[in-house]
Amino acid sequence: xxxxxxxxxxxxxxxxxxxxxxxxxxxxxxxxxxxxxxxxxxxxxxxxxxxxxxxxxxxxxxxxxxxxxxxxxxxxxxxxxxxxxxxxxxxxxxxxxxxxxxxxxxxxxxxxxxxxxxxxxxxxxxxxxxxxxxxxxxxxxxxxxxxxxxxxxxxxxxxxxxxxxxxxxxxxxxxxxxxxxxxxxxxxxxxxxxxxxxxxxxxxxxxxxxxxxxxxxxxxxxxxxxxxxxxxxxxxxxxxxxxxxxxxxxxxxxxxxxxxxxxxxx
Numbered sequence: 675x676x677x678x679x680x681x682x683x684x685x686x687x688x689x690x691x692x693x694x695x696x697x698x699x700x701x702x703x704x705x706x707x708x709x710x711x712x713x714x715x716x717x718x719x720x721x722x723x724x725x726x727x728x729x730x731x732x733x734x735x736x737x738x739x740x741x742x743x744x745x746x747x748x749x750x751x752x753x754x755x756x757x758x759x760x761x762x763x764x765x766x767x768x769x770x771x772x773x774x775x776x777x778x779x780x781x782x783x784x785x786x787x788x789x790x791x792x793x794x795x796x797x798x799x800x801x802x803x804x805x806x807x808x809x810x811x812x813x814x815x816x817x818x819x820x821x822x823x824x825x826x827x828x829x830x831x832x833x834x835x836x837x838x839x840x841x842x843x844x845x846x847x848x849x850x851x852x853x854x855x856x857x858x859x860x861x862x863x864x865x866x867x868x869x870x871x872x873x874x875x876x877x878x879x880x881x882x883x884x885x886x887x888x889x890x891x892x893x894x895x896x897x898x899x900x901x902x903x904x905x906x907x908x909x910x911x912x913x914x915x916x917x918x919x920x921x922x923x924x925x926x927x928x929x930x931x932x933x934x935x936x937x938x939x940x
Contacts, residue, residue, distance in 0.1 A: 676727070684712055684727035691730040692737055694878045698833075699742055705869065705877040705901045707838070709894065713882040715757030715837045716783060723759060723783070731837050731880050732763045735770050738833050745769055748831035750822065751776070752861060753839020753882040754849030756786025756802065760837065766796040771829050773801040773822055775814065777842070777851050788930050791937070798937030801825060803930050806922040807850040810915035811857040813923035814842075818864060821930055825938045826868055834869050834877045840884030840893045844913050848885045855910040858893045862900040877901065 687710035694706035714731055716724035731749055738744045749764070751757040751774040764770040779786035792800035803817050826834075840858065842851035862879075869877040879897060884890040892908055899906030915923070931940045 680712070680727060686710070687712060687714065687730050688728055688733055691734050691878070691880050694880075695734050695737060698876050698878060699738075704875040705866070705879075707879045707881075707894070707898050707901060709881050711881060713753075713839070714880070715751060715753060715760045715839070715882055716755070718759040718762050724755070725883070726759065729759045729763065731757075731835050732760050734835055734878065734880065735764070739769055744832045746771070746829060746831045747833050747835065748773070748826060748829060749835045749837060750826075750865065751837035751839070751882075752842070753837055754842040754846070754851050755779070755839065755883065756783055756804070757837055758783040758785045761785065761790065761800060764796065765792055765800060766794045768795050768799045771799045771801070771825070771831065773803075773825065775803045775805065775817055775822065777807055777809070777849060778804055788926070788933055791933060801930070801934060803926065805851070805926055806919050808852045808915055808919050809923050810852050810913050810920070811854055813915065813920055813927070814851075814853055814857055815860060816924070817927050817930075818861060820927060821934065821940055823864060823868065824940050825934065827872065828938055830872055832873050832876070834865065834873060836865060836877070836879040837882045838879045838897065839882035840890050841886075843884070843886050843889050843893065845886040845889055846884065848883065852913040852915060854912045855889055855893050855896060855908045856912060859896040859900060859908060862897045866900050
């Protein structure tokens with residue numbers, strides 16, 4: 675639902691995101707988390723979609739390409755839903771590598787399948803990992819370690835942007851994954867380490883979805899703690915998926931690797 679103030683608030687979200695990028699590129703900070711709303715990754719070039727009015731992360735990537743003349747920008751999308759607007763924006767370029775881990779997209783947004791791998795100059799620079807509903811930490815982290823991490827290491831981005839959707843938590847009322855807060859903590863540990871190794875730590879995380887009032891704040895705190903090198907202990911149960919779901923998830927990972935082997939060593 676939009677209100678009379680939505681447009682102005684959405685402009686502030688873009689401004690906050692670009693401010694974070696500037697702070698990193700000006701070397702005032704090593705990394706930053708833009709706590710902005712509304713989210714953005716469903717918004718396309720010419721339309722709003724979902725809860726998204728403007729695509730904050732896509733605008734940040736374009737900004738890095740145009741203002742700072744970067745050649746390789748990574749967008750890692752960890753929202754429970756596929757970022758269809760982000761994919762659309764960069765589907766035909768190699769200057770932005772888009773990797774998305776998300777739940778089965780057949781219901782919404784209808785795109786984000788394994789065989790969507792980019793076109794023209796962007797062929798091989800679009801990676802979708804559509805996981806089954808109720809995927810748990812084990813399968814999610816397996817996808818990160820066996821697909822996401824090796825591709826990022828080979829691409830060697832000059833800047834990492836994270837579409838930080840936190841709606842994959844098992845208590846989230848909007849999405850259908852079964853991740854724990856500890857999973858997000860491990861994902862951020864991996865991202866921060868990769869940024870440190872590959873692009874001088876240059877990392878901006880931008881808030882997307884996440885609607886569990888009991889946990890979204892804790893997960894954000896855990897992410898920021900990892901980004902700042904601060905110890906933070908988070909207490910949460912770790913759901914275990916049914917064997918059928920785990921097998922489905924492992925099959926998806928195998929299929930993604932099979933498709934992406936044409937472009938990356940996975």
